[in-house]
Each structure stands twice: as structure tokens, then as C-alpha cells.
Amino acid sequence: MTPAEHRSRPLVFVADLERPRLDEADHHHLRRVLRCRVGDPITVADGAGRWRSAALGSDLEPDAVGPIVQASERRRTTSLTVGFALVKGDRSELAVQKLTELGIDRIIPLTTERTVVRWDGAKAARNRERHRRVARQAAMQSRNLWLPDVWPVTALSTVVERLPDATLAEPGQTVLGAAAGAEIHPTTVLVGPEGGFSPQECAGRPLVGLPGNILRTETAAICAAVLLVLTAERG
């Protein structure tokens, strides 16, 4: 199937690609919101790059299911990561939605020294579930065959330990993507809270700037994602 064909038909993730069965909410969305009819072509996929053609069924099981295809390759060879300091519920969800649409591969909600929003265990678990649901919907909507890896809320210190080349977005630094072929070519950008990263957090880490005025955290995360994808795509 060509990219244009992928674009023109709905994409639905299923738990088991061998025996695909739509979630009830997805079936309802296709029928009631997108106004698809029984027999319309759809793509079912596993969120890890494998997919198959099918036709929308009258119940949750699709008809006319084609062979399983492994998408030959990802759009990019490098995996892109954006982390952002926790912001209140809907703004965190907005960031997850937009980062997924833009094709970011790994999304990390952060706690930092100056992060005001804190989630306790139960709330963190609820919000992780919510983030993953948002990412799933956004990936289907944007026809992304790969679901991003959405981490639970993680301390900055842990993130930089696990992703040693993580670059922090800081005002006043050379802007990411400002020059083609620039030496600054990060694949992981972390965005701080409204109060910024602390000097201790910045010490010894690569830093990068973002264009525009003072940006809210979720706007800075989206901005970083646009520039990461741009620089990755121009290779």
C-alpha cells in the first residue's frame, strides 16, 4: 500500500494482529464520527510497524483481512525523544498528542527541581494510562504505524542517566535547527518547567535554544519536536 493509500483510510490499532478485533470505542468512532460504512477499507495495525488491510465489519471483527505486512522501514533511522516537565493535566495531554502527531518516538514527562506539579503514585498511574490513550488516538489519527513509547513520570536525574546525550532546552542558547549541518544535532531534547532548569541541572549538559518568546512548557515541547523532526529528516 502506498503512503497516499494509508493516508486515505482509517488506521486502527488492535491488541492481536493475528486475530484482529476492534475496541468497541474505536468501532463506534469509525461508524459514528468518521461515518464509515460496513465494507469500507481500513488498516489494522499493532503499533509496532506491522499492519494488514481489512474491511470494516458490522461487529468488532473486521472482514476481508489481508496478509500481515511489516512496514519495510521507519521514516527515520534515528529515534527521537522529547521530555517535558509536568504541567497540569490537559496541557500534558496536549503535549503528548502533538508530539505523537509529529512522529516523536519516545515521550517522557519529567519531574525537575523546579517542577511545581507533582503526582503521587495513584495519580501518576492514572495519568500514564491517560497519556498512553491520548498517544494511541493521536497515532491512529495521524496514520502513524508506530506508537510512541510513553514513559511514566520520571525524574530528570534518571532520564539523563539512561539517555546520556540528552540535551536541555534553555533560553539564550543557539537555536536548534538554526543552521543546516550545524554541529548541534541532538536526538533527545528535554524541556524544563516555567521556572527553567536549575544551574545544577544544566551543569555539564549540552544545551540548545528554541525560537520565539517565552514559551509555555507544552509549547516549548512541541517546538522542540518540530525542530527535531526537521533536522532528522534533512539528515
Add this chain to the structure above:
Amino acid sequence: MTPAEHRSRPLVFVADLERPRLDEADHHHLRRVLRCRVGDPITVADGAGRWRSAALGSDLEPDAVGPIVQASERRRTTSLTVGFALVKGDRSELAVQKLTELGIDRIIPLTTERTVVRWDGAKAARNRERHRRVARQAAMQSRNLWLPDVWPVTALSTVVERLPDATLAEPGQTVLGAAAGAEIHPTTVLVGPEGGFSPQECAGRPLVGLPGNILRTETAAICAAVLLVLTAERG
């Protein structure tokens, strides 16, 4: 005042910079949300680049008002415009908020052949008021001394007549900002509805691509804004 000083204190727009008087809602926001105290330094500004230092007063009139300063120059010499096909209320507002934070100078909600959302006269007027309020809040929040010019909902045909170099964002085109010093250097980018622009609308117009997957309209508008600002800032 240095940019760093501007960043560190609240910015409030006032109707009359000669005799500044805060809106009640702004005063309340400073006192209750930002927890400013009477006597704290603030900047009052007219949204057109003129500003003066002041101290927060106990009532709506600020104290210790300094001389009026005309900001010496804009951040950029070129004015940047983003238009986007109307989307439902909160998504249009989100676009206006983010475009303002990013420093876009002119924001145009569009109707196009395939735009599904339509606003009649009364609704259009209400929404324009709402868009301008959102832009005002976002400009204050991001310390932007210039308020963007937010147009009322305008037909695409009118926009391209008034801004003849307007470039349309279309899938499959060379990505905006993909190469430094590229010939594609638009200052106005228009984003279509989910169904795209019609072939008639695209005919004879400059076209440009955006990175990422299939983007929602508001995401595409934010993406275009990031890339416009990036290319304008790198000159």
C-alpha cells in the same frame, strides 16, 4: 531594560499608556494567580511596542510609573503571517495562543472550499473577540511587546488577494526550513482544513511542506509558525 529584566517581571497591556490603568481581570490575575505584591515591579505596554516600568498599585492604577519607552526595534524586520482553516472553538483558540507565544505577527482564521466549520455573523464576531482575548493573554504571558494582528474569519480568496505571496502548506512538498538558505523563504503560510486545499485553490500558488505525519489543522499551524520564526531568525 534588558530582555532578561523584561522576562522576569509581569507584562500587562493597558488601553492608555499615558494614563495606565489595569483591567480588573489583569489586576486580579497578578494578585491572586501570580501572587504579586503591591509595589512589585511590572511593565505596562500598549501592545504596539511602547512600554513603561511601573509598580503594582493597591488599586487598578499602578504606582511609580516610569517614562514611556519605544522598544527600539522588533525582533525581526519581516512580519510573519499564519492563516489556518477554521477548526472547532478550543482548537482555533489553541492555535491563536501558540502562534502568539511563538511571535507570529498576523493570525488569520480562514474559510476554504473544504472547511467544514462555518460561523455566521454573530458567532464570527463573538469568536473574533475571543481570539483577540486569547492573543492578548498569550502575548502578556510570553512577554511579547507587540500584540499580533488577529483578523476576523476571512475567505481564502480574499487573503491571497491581499497577501499575494501567501504560500499554502500541502503534503508532499519540499519542507519549509528543510535547507538553510533555501529558495523557499515565505513569510505567509496558510494551512488548510483536514480535507486539504482543493486543486483549484492550489493552482498557481507557491506550496510548501511540513514535517511529521498527517497533522491536525492546529498542529500544522503551530508547526508552520515554528518554521517561519526559525527561518526568519536565521535571516
